[in-house]
Amino acid sequence: MLALAAGLLLLRFLPQLPSFGWLLALALVGLLLLPFRWRPLAFFLFGLVWACLNAQWALDDRLPVDLDGRTFWLEGQVTGLPDRRGDVVRFELEDIHSRHAGLPSRIRLAWYGGPEIRSGERWRLAARLKRPSGMVNPSAFDYEAWLLARRIGATGTIKAGERIAEAASSGAWRDRLRQRLLTVEAHGRAGAIAALVVGDGSGLSTADWRVLQDTGTVHLMVISGQHVGMLAGLLYALVLLLARWGIWSQRLPWLPWACGLAFAGALGYGWLAGFEVPVRRACLMVAIVLLWRLRFRHLGVWLPLLIALVGVLMVDPLASLQPGFWLSFVAVALLIWIFRGRLGVPSWWRALLYAQWAMALGLLPAMLVLGLPVSLSGPLANLLAVPWISALVVPLALLGSFLLWIPWLGEALLWLAGGLLAILFDLLALIAGWQPAWLAAALPLWAWGLVVLGTLILLLPAGVPLRMLGALLLAPLLFAPDSRPEQGRAEVWVFDVGQGLSVLVRTRDHALLYDAGPRYGDFDIGERVVFPSLRQLGLARLDLMMLSHADSDHSGGALAIQRAMPVGAVLSGEPERLPAVLAARSCRSGQRWSWDQVNFSVWRWPQATNGNQASCVLMVEAAGERLLLTGDIDAQAERALVDGEMEVNARWLLAPHHGSNSSSSAVFLAAVAADGALISRSRHNAFGHPHPAVLKRLQNAGAELHDTAEHGALSLQLGAFDGARRMRDEPRFWREK
Incomplete structure (x- = not known):
């Protein structure tokens, strides 16, 4: 059984899947070994073959490349619990029928401004489908792996649709129970009761999830x-x-x-x-x-x-x-x-005290390798929340749900459960305000191994001599190996933030963030992607956050980042349009400074008539190698930049305005004469970025293209005159190249 488990688990670490021929050969070898003393190896091979076959079947069920980005009429049944947040409803569809062959068996859809949708209903929909894809960044969450684990072969957005059959599956009863729970009077905590009874967390707000994460109690609000x-x-x-x-x-x-x-x-x-x-x-x-x-x-x-x-x-x-x-x-x-x-x-x-201490310490290595926040207040919060939820709230919530057919009794029990939850959330919010979650920097394998060994030693029985020496092996948590660039060089990251922009420029002792990524309603890229990536790279503060202009795709994540870590100063081309709490100042042409022998210079067009033209332009130079960051300037602003005092020639160019046809003029590209062009955008975006004409102009100018939608986050070592590192090139069997 151990060998079988090891074979099944090995799938997670494979850079690519073996071919069917190799899998057949491994299965035959396992069969040959089965009667002999090498039986454990046979079971290991059986586990590996079974896991790889399942993974390959899931990959084969993805939307074909030639159908990527197209709109189809299809019919299917809603499965699971639809998730409505604001005016967007997201759900999964299976048992799919369409005139077009090759559609996957399960897809995940979003309907903006859509109607109420119930589990088990059948719908006829016009949906624009995309192959499973996600942002690839230093932060650890991998959306593509999550989609594959759920065997989702495509994602998409709905253009139109009609219900053709009412709910007729067992999931419909579960959905009706959720809807009933969400309508009860429970001191504003009906959403939390639904999470505990039917496993639906959509009724919890972003602030609720943040409190649960900061206190390490997320596991108590899901079944x-x-x-x-x-x-x-x-x-x-x-x-x-x-x-x-x-x-x-x-x-x-x-x-x-x-x-x-x-x-x-x-x-x-x-x-x-x-x-x-x-x-x-x-x-x-x-x-x-x-x-x-x-x-x-x-x-x-x-x-x-x-x-x-x-x-x-x-x-x-x-x-x-x-x-x-x-x-x-x-x-x-x-x-x-x-x-x-x-x-x-x-x-x-x-036992409760020791369990909380041991779980906080013992789960630390797993949280580190998974890139998840570590709650320093978790042991205290769980000491209160675990018996509160397990012994009081869950029994009341389940009993109340079961007795809802008796009007006053079921609702009274749920009202009492909601009151207990309201008190608990107030107490957790106080604890979270005292000590929010901590996101550790990424550790190399040897340092992480020391942390694991130290943790296991500390968790040995109290009678083991020298047990507390295991604490010394946890030192890499406080003294992470130095990964800062050398004097005179800059580490540059163009994060994969979808249809937006966020660039980190880091010198030996300083860090600058150029734009903070977008925000879509409650989904804040600054909080979900940019900040975790900064922490994974070992940054605890920013000396400067430069927001090129105030458009949401460039500044939407700024507030979340400022809440999460110290920011020395904020500059912007449009400080008056930004929230006052950011305390942003205006960038000006001619601003120059040097950090650790890396030079920075700023340009902004004084005659700008709109936000895009007012973008702060930043030139970074390290050991003679230059990077030009351009925000969303258009062709008019580009002409003014070329005619100005700043020397625009650079080895690396961030393509203006995500590759819009209103920018990247031939005159400007000739003046910059970049060897490499960096494009930050989302796949299948509504604006058609980058425009084919812009791509042709960049190629004619001799620039090698690096696109976050195609290549994930991009990394440069400015001053080393090396090429760009593309995170999507790191081998993962589930990741589309």
Whole structure:
């Protein structure tokens, strides 16, 4: 089983999938080894082959390249719970029929200004479909891997549609329950109750999720294995107590009924939750423990976890692409590690204290490698929230939901659960304000290995001598290896922020952010992409944030970044259009400074008549190699720049206005004479950027093209006269090149 699990898990780390011929050969080798002492190797090969086949089937079910970006009429059934935030509803469609062959079996769609959509309904839709793609940045979240793990073969936006059949699946009942829960009076916390009962987090606001993240309590607001196991344990204990008190019917043997009801409760709760990875793991472990309890066998603690691991991966090998899979199994393994085989039985409050300390420390390496925020206040917050949610809120919420058919009783229980949640969120907000989450810098493999070793040593039993020396191995967390550029050089990152712009210029001891990425409603690229990328690169502050102009695609993420980290000063071409809290000052032509032997100079057109023309233009020079950052200037501003005092010749050019045809004039490109052109934009954007005429002009000027939509985030070592590094070139089997 260990060998089988290792083969299944290896999929996550493969740069590319073996061909079908290689997989067939590996399977034959496994069959040949099966009768001999090398049987574990055979099971390892079986696990690897099964995982690779599943991954290849999912990749083959993606939208074909020749259909990318086209609009189709299609018909399908809504699956899962649609997610409405503001005027946008997002949902998944399966059982798809269309006149066009080659459409994937599952797609994820967004309908802006769309009607109410229910799970189980059938719709006929006109949708513009795109191949699965996501932003690729130093920050760790990989949207393409997430889509593949959910076997989503295309994403898209809806142009028009009509409902052709009402909901007719089991998911429709779950959706109706969610809608009913969202309408109850629960002190403004109906959305949190829906999250706990049916696993739908769309009713929680962005501020709520930020509080949960800062306090390390996100796991309590989604249906986790802890909730499933708790419900199963309560049902088992209820039957046991009734039998001991003589209330249980003698005609019904209590043990089979206790096990059966506990497993039925776990399955029912899992169905409400949509059977996500933690829930599948919990249901499997509950089933195994109850089965062995029926047979009066002592199972131990590691075997159920191993069976659950193999079971989850055999059913869905792509689960290992999701961060929640790793956190779920690591958390249970930690609890086993810290409590199994210890002398004596600690009191409940000692066990709770030790569990919170151990989980905060033990999950640290996993959080680091997954690039997730670490809550420093998590142990304190969970000490309060875990019993509050598990012992009070969840039982009340489930019982209230079950009794909603009795009007006053169900609603009264949900009202009480909402009140408890409101109190808890107020307390968590206080804790989050005292100590927000911490996002660590990325560590090299050897440093991360030391942190893992130090963590395991610290979690050894208290009697082990010199155990506290493990704390010394955690030193890389505080003293990360130096990754700063040399004196006289600059590290440049053009982040992949979709249809927007954000560029980091970092010298030995200083950092400048040129634009902060866009914001779309509650989805803030500055918070979700730019800031995590800055922290992954080891930055704790910015000396200067230069917002070329005030358009949202350039300045939308600025407030989030200023909240998240210290910013020395803010300059902009349009400071009057920016929020006053940014305290932005106007950039001016002729501003010059030097950081660590790297020179910076600014230009802005005084005769600008619109925001694009007013963009701050920044020239960065390191050891004679130059980079020109141009914002959204147009051809008129380009002509003024060429005729001005700034020397515009540069090796690297950020294409003005994302490659719009109103910019990148032939005269300007000839004056810059760049060897490389950097384009920041989203794939299939509504503006048609970059324009084919601009691409042709850049190629005629001899510039090599580097496009964030095609190549992900771009990295330069200014002063080294090297080429550009493209993050999408890093091999990942699920990533489209």
